[in-house]
Amino acid sequence: MLILSDLTKKNIIIKFKMMVSLLFATLIDQYSFFHFLPFQPSFTIITLFYWTFFFEYHMSFVVVFFLGLLTDILGGSLLGENTFVLLAFYAGISFYREYFTERSQYEWAILWGSTIVILCVHFLLIWAIHKRIFFCIDPVIGHFFSLLFYPSLKRVMFWFVGEEE
Amino acid sequence: MSLDNKNNASKFYVRKPFLKQVNSTFHAYKQLILFVFFAITTLFILYVAAANSMFAQKARLIVMEIFHPIARLSHVPSKGVQHTKVKAHDWIFAYSKLQTLKQTVKEYKEREYYIQKLEHENAELRRLLNVTEAIHHVLKQSLSSHTQKTFVKSLLLGQGLNQGIMAQSPLVTQEGLVGRTVESSDNLTRALLITDLNSRVPIIIKPSNKHAILMGTNSDYPVLRYLPYGTEIKKGDIIRTSGSGGLFPAGIPVGTVEKVTADEAVVKPFAKLDSLSFVNILTHELNTFSSKFR
Known part of the structure; x- marks a missing residue:
């Protein structure tokens, strides 16, 4: 009989909640739940940020890779496009957290910084794929709304995970 | 802690x-x-x-089929909101819509006689000239989802190869061209809107009759490219499909020229791409030499 310690049980539950929340955010995003273009926040990005920032020990490149693939598949973008952007986003935040600060500070600065970086990465990627310089204001507005939604999402997520802020 | x-x-x-x-x-x-x-x-x-690999397309469709039931569930409230919005709009503007419809019916009735005459004449001339042309059947489809994201503009239809929908079929509404189907599995079809960055549609500009390519920009307004040198375009010119390449039948209304700059012309599509509920798919069936003499 398999006996799990409390810590292991807790880890499994948190991992399960992480998967559910990321999947839910991806589905909401990809199926344009709100029909509010360009004011449509990217829930995948802010949910991923939440997990990476507060529970980095549960996140891994494997999870981010498959999340990105799912985003591409459901959203109809080129396979690998969002995967690469999400990998860069995750790696950037993790690297910063480990090498610059382990404390939960500069949260907004990291969120703003990483959002700007992923916007640039996405535009560069589109330029590389389509051989066209592509810039439109819609993604910028969308990400701005993501940042506005972030505090609410964070509260909901802390409630969902059962942790104190 | x-x-x-x-x-x-x-x-x-x-x-x-x-x-x-x-x-x-x-x-x-x-x-x-x-x-x-x-x-x-x-x-x-x-x-x-x-590189447009078939393997990538197949893999995508298999995963989409798996997630489609969950996605449909997640889309139910969204559809409800949209339906209520449309219904409220209809109720508020019912009287003015009724007046417009009465006027439209009157106009159509007046034109009916001429259309019948032209249809008969057209059929007779085709028979005499032995013209062979693709016949398009129309399949009305409700949308499963509508992915209008900043980096991709596509639709997902809840039917596929089993219902006779194949890739590369044009999508239209009463107003005009919407896009084309790009991938079809047994029960799902993904379509690309004309506003998507990957969309290219051969068009003809009326009244100048010049050919060009309509390219999506991921914004609400696609642009005209590869215009012949010296083409004069002005705001309000009508854009229709030219039929070049054989993918889109000729003459489908696409939009009007909204703005002309030194480099490009911006087009406003006729179809309301942000509030689609139903689309018509034109499925090809070649009434050609081979089928005639089978």
Whole structure:
């Protein structure tokens, strides 16, 4: 009989909640739940940020890779496009957290910084794929709304995970 | 207990992406190797997908079929909101809509006689000239989902090959051209809107009769490219499909020229792409030499 310690049980539950929340955010995003273009926040990005920032020990490149693939598949973008952007986003935040600060500070600065970086990465990627310089204001507005939604999402997520802020 | 303290207290099981403080050399580089591995894998997938590989399309459709039931469920409230919005709009503007409809019916009735005459004449001339042309059947489809994201503009239809919908079929509404289907599995079809960055439609500009290509920009307004040198375009010119390439039948209304700059002309599509509920799919059936003499 398999006996799990409390810590292991807790880890499994948190991992399960992480998967559910990321999947839910991806589905909401990809199926344009709100029909509010360009004011449509990217829930995948802010949910991923939440997990990476507060529970980095549960996140891994494997999870981010498959999340990105799912985003591409459901959203109809080129396979690998969002995967690469999400990998860069995750790696950037993790690297910063480990090498610059382990404390939960500069949260907004990291969120703003990483959002700007992923916007640039996405535009560069589109330029590389389509051989066209592509810039439109819609993604910028969308990400701005993501940042506005972030505090609410964070509260909901802390409630969902059962942790104190 | 704060999160920072918790992190420090649980260091023995903490897995960090770049593992700065670890004992063995292998683990020190494990996450870094994983990052490099996944980044290279992603770039490879991107390269394969950009080369329009059939394998990538098949894989995408298989996963989409798996997630489609969940996605449909998640889309139910959204559809409800949209339906209520449309219904409220209809109720508020019912009287003015009725007047417009009465006027439209009157106009159509007046034109009916001429249309019948022209149809008869057209059929007779085709018979005499032995003209062979693709016949398009229209399939009305409700949308399963509508992905209008900043980097991609596509539709998902809840029917596929089993219902006779194939890839590369034009999508239209009463107003005009919407896009084309790009991938079809047994029960799902994904379509690309004319506003998507990957969309290219051969068009003809009326009244100048010049040919060009309509390219999506991922904004609400696609642009005209490859215009012949010296083409004069002005605001309000009508854009229709030219039929070149054989993918889109000639004459489908696409939009009007909204703005003309030194480099390009911006087009406003006739179809309301942000509030689609139903689309018509034109499925090809060639009434050609081979089928005539089968």
